[in-house]
Amino acid sequence: MKRVAALSLIVALSASPAQADTLREALARAYRENPTITASRAQLRAVDENVPLAKAAGRPTLSTNGGVTENYLRSGNSFTTPEKLAQAQLALNVPFFSGGAVRNSVRAAETRVEAGQYNLRGTEASLFSEVVAAYNDVIRDEAIVGLNQQNVRVLETNLQASRDRFEVGDLTRTDVAQSEARLSLARAQLQRVQATLIGSRENYVRLVGDAPGDLATPPPLPNLPQSADGAVGVALRDNPTLLAALKQRDATAFDVRVAQASRLPRLGVGATGNYVNYLGSLGSGTGLGVGQSGTSAGIGLNVSLPLFQGGRPAALVRQTRATREQSIENATAAERQVIASARSAFAIYRSSLQVIASSEQAVAANRLSLEGVRAENSVGNRTILDILNAEQELLNSQVTLVTARRDAYVAGFALLAAMGQAEAEDLGLDGGPLYNAAENYRAVRNRFSDFGDGAAPVAIAPSTSAVAPQNATVDRPLDPALDSSKVDRSPALTTGENAPNR
Known part of the structure; x- marks a missing residue:
């Protein structure tokens, strides 16, 4: 089941258009160079060494x-x-x-290696979820900046038209003031969303390691579950964070036996x-x-x-049993978190789809409403404030649509991550072979030489200090569904040439 889902996700990401930046390229670069994941790999290699350390206690x-x-x-x-x-x-x-101390220490270490491998998979899924969110944040915020720039241009035209009509006595000073106020608010709003865009681009740089270019529209996500119960069922079976917690729980059982062995000859x-x-x-x-x-x-x-050790063995047993109890509760907490994450991601995804459908209808309706209000204003049945409100309602519905599209995609990917289907092997990333966590473990688990220190540590993740500071420049054209230039804003409707004095 997981393999089928993985192949479908690979095909979906492979279908990304060949543009400057695709989601697949962003994920691949983060997988290679993000310091969070490279540090997690180093941490797992350190955990691998616990096995030969445990075995060394039973060797000559x-x-x-x-x-x-x-x-x-x-x-x-x-x-x-x-x-x-x-x-x-x-x-x-x-x-x-040794009373079973060495044997159980080795088993505990091996079990924790398995837990570490699951944790690394969980780190991959978490990183990919962050990258997907950052990628879509940039696309969303670029669209919102474009919409606000479009709104400022429209309000500038409206203000000039209002001034022209005031000069010929068709409008009052109040109408001009309303247009000026709305334009000032629109410019302030533009500054705010531009700052948000810069923040989103800098977050993208932090995660991916380079500035976002002309980001391609992300491909559709495949094989999303049809029900929350279906998502939870897969998550309880495949979620790597939960599997890691279960392995950590199992390892503590061996720790108890190691502590008990301290009483034996x-x-x-x-x-x-x-x-x-x-x-x-x-x-x-x-x-x-x-x-x-x-x-x-x-x-x-x-x-x-040992005949008497001052109570040390009993204290060790009590301590390891308390630690085991903690790990049992942690496993339950991890299970609850997985269930909650899967259900909430499913709910957000489904609700976002509904918001998208409603927002698309709202954008179309507000576009028609704006055209109608402008037409009615030209014959004196609507005020300038009615036009300004209609423009704002159209902008609000467009922003809601853009945001809902982002939320749906991010929630859909988060749902796949909660189900354990958004890891490196599921994504078919380009840029070289995937990191094999078991390869280092197989290489070190049976080593017994006192010499063989391994390679000296070197930095893998590059610094982003050389990446230029991000700006709010937007070159991406607006989605045709969001382009308000199709709204009829002919001069007759904005200058009031043929309208009666009010």
């Missing part, structure tokens, strides 16, 4: 030590206190029973080898020919049986 250890001693003050003879002494020791210890086999050399100082001055060096070796069984 080999150590050596040595030294040279020269005794300057001797109270005895050379047999008991030689003048010089050099010695070295080699020790091997092989643990073979530990067994191991030890072997030692010793070498000593008196550097010719043993028996010096006695005339006796004695050996100046010697070796020894031994092997034995090491047994450690």
Whole structure:
């Protein structure tokens, strides 16, 4: 089921038009270079190392030590206190029973690696949701700026027409003042939405790493569920954040067993080898020919049986059980969050579709209403204020339509993310192979060499300091459905040439 949904989403994103910037290109760049996701990958690699660290506690250890001693003050003879002494020791210890502590530590670490992989998938989905929102925010705000610029131009024309009609006595000073006030408000509104556009573009730079160009219209989202219950059912099965919480819960069960093992005996086999050399100082001055060096070796069984540890084992068990209880509750909280996210995203998506349909009708109706008000004004049945109000209602309905389109798309993608169907493998991103979280784990999980430090850390995500500050320039043409230039604003309707004096 998930694979079918993934293929459909890949096809949908692949259908993006080949323009300066497409949603697929933005997602691919963020996937490669966003610092949030590159840091999450590094964090997971650190979690991977917990497995060989846990295994190391059950592996043999080999150590050596040595030294040279020269005794300057001797109270005895050379047999008991030689003048010089050099010695070295080699020790091997092989643990073979630790009460299950090592085995359960390894299982806990492996389970947390799985949780970390799910968390990385969740980070991908969250990042992609942010990118989709930022991408659509820029498109929305560019359209809103364009609409407000169009509104300012219209109100400038209306003001000039009102002044012309005032000069010929067709309008009063009040009518001119109303036009001037509405134009001033429109210019202030334009400044506000331009600032919002700059903020949206800067947020896009933060997430994607580069300035937005001529953003293409995002492709339709496929395979959205038909009901909230259907969305929740898929989310409970595939949501990576929930799956990570469940794995974290499972890992704490092994932690409890590790704590319980601290009461049990530990067994191991030890072997030692010793070498000593008196550097010719043993028996010096006695005339006796004695050996100046010697070796020894031994092997034995090491047994450690804790009898009393001051209450530490019981405290560890209680602590790990409390942590497990916390993880159980966290898993329930994650489940609730997933359910709420899926249901709310579904509700926002469906309501936004309804708002889009209503707004499209409102835009068409307000366009006709504006034309009618202008026509009625030309014969003296409507005032200038009626025209200004009609212009504002048209603008409001257009902004509502643009916003609803953005909300529907973002909510639809958020719904896919909540269902676990908006991750890198689902999107078919260009720009190289996908990051394989399991590859590093497979490479390090069985390593036992004390040498092999890996590559030195280097920065992956680039700085955005070189990206120029964003501005509010809009080159995108308005959607034909939003273009108010089609409204009849012929001179006869705006100058009142043929209208009777009021």
